[in-house]
Amino acid sequence: MSTVLERVTKVIVDRLGVDESEVTENASFREDLGADSLDVVELVMELEDEFDMEISDEDAEKIVTVGDAVKYIESKLN
Amino acid sequence: MGKLEGKTAVVTGASRGIGRAIALELAKEGANVVVNYSGSKEKAEQVVNEILEMGRKAIAVQANVADNDSVQNLMKKALEEFGSIDILVNNAGITRDNLLMRMKEEEWDEVIQTNLKGVFLCTKAVTRQMMKQRSGRIINIASVVGVTGNAGQANYTAAKAGVIGLTKTAARELASRNILVNAVAPGFITTEMTDALPEDVKTSMLSQIPLGKFGKPEQVAKAVVFLASDDAEYITGQVLHVDGGIAM
Numbered sequence: 381m382s383t384v385l386e387r388v389t390k391v392i393v394d395r396l397g398v399d400e401s402e403v404t405e406n407a408s409f410r411e412d413l414g415a416d417s418l419d420v421v422e423l424v425m426e427l428e429d430e431f432d433m434e435i436s437d438e439d440a441e442k443i444v445t446v447g448d449a450v451k452y453i454e455s456k457l458n
Numbered sequence: 459m460g461k462l463e464g465k466t467a468v469v470t471g472a473s474r475g476i477g478r479a480i481a482l483e484l485a486k487e488g489a490n491v492v493v494n495y496s497g498s499k500e501k502a503e504q505v506v507n508e509i510l511e512m513g514r515k516a517i518a519v520q521a522n523v524a525d526n527d528s529v530q531n532l533m534k535k536a537l538e539e540f541g542s543i544d545i546l547v548n549n550a551g552i553t554r555d556n557l558l559m560r561m562k563e564e565e566w567d568e569v570i571q572t573n574l575k576g577v578f579l580c581t582k583a584v585t586r587q588m589m590k591q592r593s594g595r596i597i598n599i600a601s602v603v604g605v606t607g608n609a610g611q612a613n614y615t616a617a618k619a620g621v622i623g624l625t626k627t628a629a630r631e632l633a634s635r636n637i638l639v640n641a642v643a644p645g646f647i648t649t650e651m652t653d654a655l656p657e658d659v660k661t662s663m664l665s666q667i668p669l670g671k672f673g674k675p676e677q678v679a680k681a682v683v684f685l686a687s688d689d690a691e692y693i694t695g696q697v698l699h700v701d702g703g704i705a706m
Contacts, residue, residue, distance in 0.1 A: 418634065422589055 384431075384457070385450050391426050392446065395419065405447035413446075427453065460488025461687040466540040468492040468533070470523050470580060471550030473502035475649035476599065479675030480547055480682050481505050481516075487683050489545065490515040492536040496522055496550065515540070523550045523576030526583075533583045542591060545686045546584045548577040548621075549599040551614075558612045566613045573617035574624070581628055585637070594637040595686045598625050599678070602645040602701040618643075622697055629695030638694040640685045645701025647673040668703030 382390075389403045398413050409415040409423065424440045427449060433456050435443075443449050467484045471477040473495040481491045482505065491509055493516055495502035502518040509516035517539050521532035536543055551573045554565035577598055588594025603611055604618025622641055629639040646652060646663050652672070655663075664670065681700045684690055699705055 418589075418631070425586060425589070 384453050385446075387430055388427065388446065388450050388453065391430055392423065395423055395426060403446055405445065405450065407446050408444055409446070410444075423449075431457065433457075460486065461683065461689070462545070463488035465489045465544040465686070466492070466536065466542050467545035467547060467686070468494065468536050468543055468580075468584070469547040469549055470494045470521075470532075470576070471496065472505060472547075473498040473518075476644060476647060476675045476678050477547075477549040478505050479679040480549060480599075482508060483676065483679035483683050484545065484547075484686065485509040485512050485514045485516065487687070488514065489686075490540055492516070492532070492539070493518045494521050494523075494532055494550065496520070522572075523548075523580055524571040526579050529576075529579045529583050532580075533587070537587065543584050543587050544591070544593070545595045545597070546580060547597045547599065547682055547686075548580050550576055551599070551617075553611070553614050555610045555614070556612075557610055561612055569613035570617050570620075573614065574620040577621050577624060581624070581639075585632065588632070588637045589635045592636050594632075594635075595690075596625075596628065596632075596637065596639040597682050597685050598622075598639070598641040599682075600625070600641040600643040600697060602643050602699060602705050605643060605697070605699075605705045625697070626695045633694055638685075638690070640690070640693060640695065641697045642678060642681045642685065643697050643699045643701060643705070644678045645673055645699070645704045647675055647678060649675060666704055667701075671702065673700060673702055 392403050393400050396413050409420050424435050428435050431453050467489045469477055469481045472481040472493040481493050485491050493502050493505045506516040506518045519532050519535045521528040554569050556565055598621050600621045601618040603615045604622055607615050625639050625641040678700050681698050
């Protein structure tokens with residue numbers, strides 16, 4: 381079973397076409413990974429599908445870095 | 459082979475008038491149609507039956523477009539039935555005409571809720587699906603009076619002008635995902651709504667139309683089919699007037 385970070389990383393690599401090595405916990409989607417605002421919306425949608433959960437718009441706004449996403453998903457899964 | 463073979467279309471307010479004509483015309487070109495209605499269940503079912511007779515698929519779904527839960531349910535039903543939403547036609551609209559000075563706050567609110575907020579809610583609700591599909595067409599039914607203004611329709615004209623602004627913003631936001639958003643602005647179209655007008659009002663309306671006659675719902679529907687088809691793949695953020703030349 382892959383870890384949350386591994387699964388999140390795969391979604392990001394597929395969606396944004398970035399190299400896996402760039403996807404670190406501190407990487408910001410917009411600043412470091414070149415995502416525009418619509419990309420971030422789409423990423424959140426795909427993470428919802430990947431982890432079969434709903435992420436509210438309010439919560440989604442707080443997800444800025446890869447680590448934010450991982451932490452948020454882990455907290456929802458537990 | 460139709461221009462919309464195998465596509466799924468959701469048409470709001472499709473039980474009567476222009477919406478009905480749009481639903482039928484889309485089906486004629488090959489689309490499967492979700493016929494949304496608010497109150498007229500029997501009429502919506504008639505539209506569904508006409509579409510089934512053409513050999514296309516159709517379902518009637520009740521929903522109040524001004525209510526988000528209701529809209530979510532509408533789109534959910536559409537996806538369950540057909541698996542995709544390729545075309546959304548935001549057509550549902552009401553009128554509560556009154557002179558500005560006499561217009562009640564409720565009359566203003568009701569029209570804005572259905573005619574403007576309804577377009578926002580339906581658009582938002584299909585965007586997720588269309589983004590995933592990497593394609594989609596959203597066609598909003600505005601009105602010539604949203605461009606020209608019309609005495610007695612402060613609420614309606616404000617809502618329709620709002621729809622035009624919303625069309626352009628949605629077109630800009632969604633262009634990169636291949637979702638095209640346009641509006642059709644009908645002029646004076648013969649429907650139950652206009653049949654009820656007094657003769658002298660009709661005569662004065664006619665005098666404003668360069669082509670000298672009222673339009674038909676089918677003429678609006680054909681413009682919608684065009685914007686929904688591959689023929690319009692390089693067109694977004696536009697307002698196509700189907701009004702006999704009233705606004706130029």
